[in-house]
Amino acid sequence: MGTMDDGRRKILLDIDALKCSYGADMVLDGVSFSLHAGEILGLVGENGAGKSTLVKCVMKLVKPCGGRVVCDCRVAAIHQEFNLVRDLRVYENIFLGRELRGRCGLLRRSRMRRLAAVELEKLGAAVDPDAKLTDLSISERQMVEIAKATIVDSAVLIMDEPSTLLNAEETGRLFAVMRGFRDAGGAVIYISHKLGEVLAVCDRVAVLRDGVLVDVSPSGALTPVELAGKMVGRELTCLFPAKLPPAEGExxxxxxxxxxxxxxxxxxxxxxxxxxxxxxxxxxxxxxxxxxxxxxxxxxxxxxxxxxxxxxxxxxxxxxxxxxxxxxxxxxxxxxxxxxxxxxxxxxxxxxxxxxxxxxxxxxxxxxxxxxxxxxxxxxxxxxxxxxxxxxxxxxxxxxxxxxxxxxxxxxxxxxxxxxxxxxxxxxxxxxxxxxxxxxxxxxxxxxxxxxxxxxxxxxxxxxxxxxxxxxxxxxxxxxxxxxxxxxxxx
Amino acid sequence: MRKIFGVLGPWLALALLLAVCMIGEASFRNPMNYVMLGRQAAYTGIIALGMTLVIAAGGIDLSVGSLFALSGVTALELAPEFGGSPGIGLLAAAVLAVGAGLLGGAVNGALVAVWKVPPFIATLGTMSIFRSLGLYFADAGRVAADNPAFSLVSGDVTIAMLVGFAALFTVMLNLTAFGRHVCAVGSNEKVALYSGIHTGRIKFMTYLLTGGLCGVSAMLWSARLNGISSSGDGMGYELDAIAAVIVGGTSMSGGRASMSGTLAGVLLLVTISSALVAWGVSPNLQNTVKGAVIIIAVLFQYKKGVGK
Structure with a gap:
């Protein structure tokens, strides 16, 4: 089990001086932080800052070349790219690789279907567990991907850009699920480019820049512009160019x-x-x-x-x-x-x-x-x-x-x-x-x-x-x- | 650098193989042997040039061997109807052979591009249909040419045709919009479609051209042997042509193609067969070696792909 930190909250995931390189490129250069039970940690950074690599190290999909990842609990992850099989049904995707089997090794299909329906219901996604994946819209597929991760009984949930494809309403439901997960004693690492959302849902935000962890602060102390500035390493005055008036031309x-x-x-x-x-x-x-x-x-x-x-x-x-x-x-x-x-x-x-x-x-x-x-x-x-x-x-x-x-x-x-x-x-x-x-x-x-x-x-x-x-x-x-x-x- | 190696790779392998053969076997030191090799390579080689386009566009054509036989049979059966001098008979046969080839290719192209039948299945079907039609027209036998003008089409003409078509198709693949679009369709058809490329037309053209080349090859073959057998000729050509394309470095999943590589691939496979004969290896084992070469070639490509 995890160690206790300042006598209050348990550390679920401890990353210590993690280093990882692809060839000559140092993708992660000595990243250290710990994730406590009952928190949502935002992880932001530009493309190529090392966020996805960090996730892959935690998930043991990539072997780090230095440092360590200490984690005694179960971790589920939603990766940035879809990991769904197009020709399978929704519930088959949700249980892919951990299918429920009954006696004689036969699949317990109706049980899987029912559990998948419950999980999707929890996410507020109106998706038929029997639907073929190819018939789903891209945001519905994202919901399936999320259900695939949340259905696992894990203590840590890592979400790599889950909201990119979701609209405001779906994102809201996703956040409710994340908060519920946190309040039940779990911990979430939330990776996103949408800085406003990150600040809204996360308790702390960690900023990666060129493989180095440059900042970890409580999200209440930051504005989106400040956060963007930390990500790119310079002051940003505004995220958008001056707005054009509604066109009056021909x-x-x-x-x-x-x-x-x-x-x-x-x-x-x-x-x-x-x-x-x-x-x-x-x-x-x-x-x-x-x-x-x-x-x-x-x-x-x-x-x-x-x-x-x-x-x-x-x-x-x-x-x-x-x-x-x-x-x-x-x-x-x-x-x-x-x-x-x-x-x-x-x-x-x-x-x-x-x-x-x-x-x-x-x-x-x-x-x-x-x-x-x-x-x-x-x-x-x-x-x-x-x-x-x-x-x-x-x-x-x-x-x-x-x-x-x-x-x-x-x-x-x-x-x-x-x-x-x-x-x-x-x-x-x-x-x-x-x-x-x-x-x-x-x-x-x-x-x-x-x-x-x-x-x-x-x-x-x-x-x-x-x-x-x-x-x-x-x-x-x-x-x-x-x-x-x-x-x-x-x- | 990698690009240069990719183009030269099959040629280097061919050079290496020839060097080994020359050291080990006296007949490979005789220049006449190479003319023989060139002739052997030409019939499948010409077809493989078209196959390169088909595969580069993400397709496959299994019907080439059958279409080869069918166009030869059609040409030789119908050419005498035009009567006249042997010269006219030769011309008529050539036009008929290429015409039949183009027609067969158009059928394949329409099935794949218009009716969206998966290429493997469409051409598996036509492979069977073309072979059976050839057998029917020729009563399952051999059609003789009976035309003295056919001897004008010598082995040298055949080699010249191979070189000429190889040059033409190399230019087409590398320097024209058509070649670029073929690779775009093979790389990702949806992207090509969204980019305003007429993907159906491009796919249709690759099958049409391949069909035409089957006709050309059948004509050269009939002229050289003074006839064509509806049952045996062209058997297994689809596999030889596909093998040459793969050994030549064209990606089986489409998108990247090398015409010169295909030419090297054909020569490589013919040289291997010839060397095995010269060394007295049982003919029954020939295809074992060929198969191994194809697999090794693909493993090499795969390794290169992963290394990136």
Whole structure:
């Protein structure tokens, strides 16, 4: 059992001068802290600061090269990447690797199904334990991932960015579960890029920078800006660039009662030159589906889409590109960039036509264009020939943006543009979106993080059940109003 | 550096093998032997070039051997209908062979790209269909060419065709938008689709081209042997072609391809067969060695991938 600390609370996990390296890179350089029973410890840091490696050391997935991890109790972890099997059902995933077996070694399916249902109920997730994973939305999958960890009878729970894919309501329920777990004598390590949330839910916050633990303080003593400053190691005055006013320019795109099957059931909006229109809504409200419809990936089953006054028919992604619509997708690994292509090859992926002469690729011009973007966005890589999978998440996102920008769009749709991107690179991306809008490109920004949405957008469209629920701007634009519209609660 | 090694790897292995053969076996010191090797390599080699594109785009084509036989049979059965001089007969046969190959390739391409049948299953089906149609048209026998002009297509023409197509396909893969898009589709089809690439068209084209090359290869084969057997010819070509692609360093999961590697792979496999014959190893053991070479080649690739 754990030792007692100052006679009050038990230490569940003790990390002492932990060192870990991948090749020549020192990822963790002498990290020490202890986790007490009955606390939620926030762990923050930029991408590459060593958070995930720290988790892997605790979980014994990575062998440290120095120091030790002392832990006598059971630890459950939710890793940053999904660890779910797509073809299995929800309850089968939750019990994966620790299936309940009866006599003769046969699976006790109904019991597993029932326990899974109870656990999901506790999390407030309306997920059928019998559903196939492929039928779930990305936030429902995240709930399954969380249930998979909480169903284990453990004393320490490590959560690596569990809320990235969740909306405000789901995040709230997750926090309630975490607090319940803490009050029952457990301890939680909570890793997130959403600093406001970290400060709200955690008792203490530990900051990692370049593999070194630079600060551990009670969360009450910090503001998000101070915390971000500790993470990047310099003063940050503000997380967001100056907000653009709602656009008054000519309208570029007009959607009139746009429909696509069951997912999008009547959305209308006007997108004006020089502004950022935010789209808010709960998971399943059809935001990403709307973007996919506009970009020709999903078939439009009704309504009209006008660009510069003319009704257009977009039936494929190449149509959308030809009309000057760029789409930064929600899931960069799955639909944004190619890991085994080089930076230059990714940049020109959808604009290759411009780099051909007599049908042959002009490699010189391609590399020059890529080098230009690398310089402009400050992409950290070894050169235009570096494979994209060697880049960090934030830098991959910058390349994904460059790829879209190289098509010279009039309309740029961002779907969760800062997902899995650290604070410093986040600010780069905010600045980029801001400058792009200011330069006259009409921007549409889908975002689950309300703080981000409010920080960036002068006007927000809220969606509910595939429909436009309303527009907010000026004084009405605040979290409360968004939630009211998104949930359809009458005041 | 790693990139250069990746391109040269199969060629280095080939050079090493040839050096060993030259030391150990007198016949490998005779230049004529290499012309023989080149001819042997050409028939599957030409097909393997197309297979490289198919695999780079994330697909597989099991029907190439059957389509080879079917296009040869079609050409030789129908060419005499055009009558005329032997020259016209040769031309007609060539057009018919390539045409039949392209048609078969289009069927594969449509199944995979339009009807979204998994490539392994689609081409497993057509493998059986093409072979059976060939047997039907030729009454399960051999179709003779009966055309003196066929002797014009010598072994040297065959080697020239292999080199010519290899050059053409290398340029296509590395220097054109089509080649880039083939690799993009193989690397991640969804990303390619979202990037505005016509993924269906790209996949269709890879099967179409491979089918056409089956026709070319069948024509060269028929000319050299003055006929084609509907039952035996082209048997196992799909495996030889796939093996050459793998040994040449093209990733089986798509995304990265090397045309020159495929050429080296074909030559490597032919050289191994030839050396085993020269050393008097039982022909029944030949495929054991071939199989081992394929597995070793993949292990090498896998190790490289993990090392990154």
């Amino acid at each position: 309208w570029v795109m007009k959607a009139e009662d746009v429909r696509a099957g069951a997912a999008v059931r009547g959305v209308s909006f006007e997108l004006r030159r020089g502004g950022i229109l935010g789209i808010a809504g709960l998971a399943g409200s059809g935001r990403s589906e709307l973007a996919e419809t506009i970009c020709g990936i999903r078939r439009m089953t009704g309504g009209t889409l006008r660009l510069f006054g003319r009704a257009v028919k977009i039936t494929s992604a190449s149509d959308a590109a030809a009309h000057g619509i760029a789409f930064l997708t929600e899931d960069r690994q799955e639909s944004g960039i190619l890991g085994d292509f080089t930076v230059a090859e990714n940049v020109t992926l959808s604009s290759l036509r411009r780099y051909l002469s007599c049908g042959f690729i002009r490699f010189g011009r391609e590399n020059a264009a890529a080098a230009d973007y690398i310089g402009k966005f400050g992409v950290k890589c070894r050169g235009t020939g570096d494979l994209l999978r060697n880049l960090s998440g934030g830098n991959q996102q910058k390349v994904a943006i460059a790829k879209n920008l190289d098509n010279r769009p009039h309309v740029f749709i961002f779907d969760e543009p800062t997902r899995g991107v650290d604070v410093a690179a986040r600010r780069d991306i905010y600045d980029f979106i801001h400058d792009l809008a200011a330069s006259g490109v009409a921007c549409l920004m889908i975002c689950s993080d309300l703080e981000e949405l409010l920080g960036m957008c002068g006007r927000v469209m809220v969606m509910r059940e595939g429909r436009t629920a309303g527009f907010l701007s000026g004084g009405e634009l605040n979290e409360q109003e968004i939630i009211y519209l998104a949930t359809g609660v009458e005041r």
